[in-house]
Amino acid sequence: MTSSDPTPEPGSPVPGGQPKGFDLGTLLAERGGERYDLHGKHLNHQLPRMLHTIGFDKFYERAEGAHFWDAEGNDYLDMLAGFGVMGVGRHHPVVRKALHDVLDAGLPDLTRFDCQPLPGLLAEKLLSYTPHLDRVFFGNSGTEAVETALKFARYATGKPRVLYCKHSFHGLTTGSLSVNGEEGFQDGFAPLLPDTEIEVGDLDALARELKRGDVAAMIVEPIQGHGVYIPPAGYLRSAQSLLRAHKALLICDEVQTGIGRTGTFYAYQQEEGVEPDLLTVAKTLSGGYVPVGATLGRDWIFKKVYSSMDRVLVHSASYGSNAQAMVAGLATLSVMEDEQLVENSRRMGDLLRTRLAALVDEYELLKDVRGRGLMVAVEFGRPKSLKLRGRWTMLQAARKGLFAQMVVVPLLQRHRILTQVSGDHIEVIKLIPPLVVDEADIDRFVNAFTDVMDDAHGGGGLMWDFGRTLVKQAVANR
Ligand SMILES: Cc1ncc(COP(=O)(O)O)c(C=O)c1O
Structure with a gap:
């Protein structure tokens, strides 16, 4: 701004009045304290309600x-x-600098009628981790990556139906919701796509459905995010053979499991011979900054969908391939390699699971510890002793999942550790920390978890009192 320019700098006071223009620091300093009220008033009001509770x-x-x-x-x-x-x-310095750089570069982004270098470079890099796949479509989220895979599978095979697994989670837009096997999400949103649920691991059910001749694909999470359920060994490979025999496609949804989460770059790579026809990626690729989703696929599938110049825009997204998202992806993959985060995920995940598994024999409420890499589930189950069993039964009668909630709360309140219950109506907490966690973080978690388990098993009044509050709420919500 020159001295003759009458426009004040954003946030600077104007004579006799409020600051004019946009200034983030001022806005947050003045209004940041209203965060919960604003959310309750203008967004999903149940979120602050639940957080207060x-x-x-x-x-x-x-x-x-x-x-x-x-x-x-x-x-x-x-x-x-x-x-x-x-x-x-959060705020990885390499990703952060890359994003500052791309903003400062003033690129002619999203002209829509040219080819920018960054999407090609990110596609090339992503494909280097899955040499059997050839092309990438970039969208803006995990669910959009899944929508793309569903559309491409239907178009490429000319068949309408997609099979999906019970308890699966693939996103919440209408197509993804149609292949969502987690209880409750689909209720009230019908009619959805004519897709069909089968049990994960049930090859007979898969074969039965394929015989009808109308199946385009099966979509599967190599490890299910809700509950961290791992399919039986060999399932993906056998499913792939059946699908191929019926000219149907295998879609692996690695939105959550991909990019090192499970100790290999992709989780499907833990089973030899598995080569999905379509693969969905999102979450970690964003660097935690810029939403991005990617659908990777075989050449023939893309060639069919984009079969002529007329069809060039038959599947596209206005913000897809934007420069910030592409840079976030490129910088993230560079960090993954430079800091060997796939390896760290495997090592820290092994350490976490080994230390937690050692507690299973000590605490009767603790039933199972499972997972791969830094995708870990801790499952609780019915205790043996009479006193604990009474309390457990009281919780179960009100609502399944309340005990897991009873564990998540003191982990945050007493130990300042954020975790989540892994799905509705299951007694499982899920641990998916950033892949940069170290031994001190693992130590802190295991010590805190041990303290909470001691409390639950020692009949610690406070924890079970809170359980009773949850029971009252569950009953009131019926
Ligand atoms: C396996 C899987 N697929 C798809 C999605 C949807 O991703 P998004 O929330 O980015 O739409 C998720 C989100 O948790 C997921 O775990």
């Missing part, structure tokens, strides 16, 4: 790596990674 209504102020801090400077350990999007940790 369980005492999760914190004021976090700063974040870095696998940690964030509240206004008093208390440090929290993040075992949730923003539902998995913070794979390389």
Whole structure:
């Protein structure tokens, strides 16, 4: 601004009035305290309601790596990674600098009638991890990556039906919802696509459905995100053979499991001979900054969908391939390699599971510890002793999943560790921390978890009192 320019700098005071223009610091300083009220008034009002109820209504102020801090400077350990999007940790300096660089570069982005270099470079890099796949479509989220895979599978095979697994989660837009096997999500949103649910691991059911001749594909998470259920060994390979025999496609949804989460770059790579025809990726690819989704596929599938110049825009997204998202993806993959985060995920995941598994014999409420890499489930189950069994039964009668909620709450309240219950009506908590966690973080989690288990088994009044509050709420919500 020159001295003759009458426009004030954003945020600067104007004579006799309020600051004019946009200034982020001023806005947050003035209005940041209203966050829960604003959300309750203008967004999904049940979120602040739920957060107030369980005492999760914190004021976090700063974040870095696998940690964030509240206004008093208390440090929290993040075992949730923003539902998995913070794979390389929060505000990774390499990703952050790359994004500053791309903003400062003033690129002619999204002209829509040219070819920019960044999408091609990210596609080339992504495809280097799956040499049997040839092409990429970029959208803006996990569910959009799934929608793309469903459309491409139907068009390429000329068949309408997609098979999916019970308990699966593939996103919440209408197509993805049609292949969502988690109870409750589909209710009230019909009619959906004519897709069909089968049990994960049930090859007979798959063969039976394929015989009808109308199946375009099966979509499967190599490890299910809700509950961290791992299919039986050999299932993906056998399913792939059956699908191929019926000219149907295998879609692996690696939105959550992909990019190192399970200790290999993709989870499907843990089973020899598996080569999905379509593969969906999102979450970690964003660097935790810019939403991005990618659908990778075989050449012939893309060639069929985009079979003529007339069809060039038959599947596209206005923001797809935008420069910021592409840079976030490229910088993230560079960090994954430079910091060997796939290897870290495997090592830290092994350590976490080994230490937690050692507790299973000590605590009767603890039933199972499972997972791969840094995708870990801790499952609770019916205890043997009479006293604990009474309490457990009281919770189960009100609603399944309340005990897991009873564990998640003190982990945050007492130990400042953020975790989540892994799906509705299951007694499982899921741990998906940023892939940058170290041994000190694992130690902190295991010590905190041990303390909470001690409390639950020692009949610690506070924890079970909270359980009774949850029971009352569950009954009131019926
Ligand atoms: C396996 C899987 N697919 C798809 C999605 C949907 O991704 P998004 O929330 O980015 O739409 C998720 C989200 O959790 C997921 O875990």
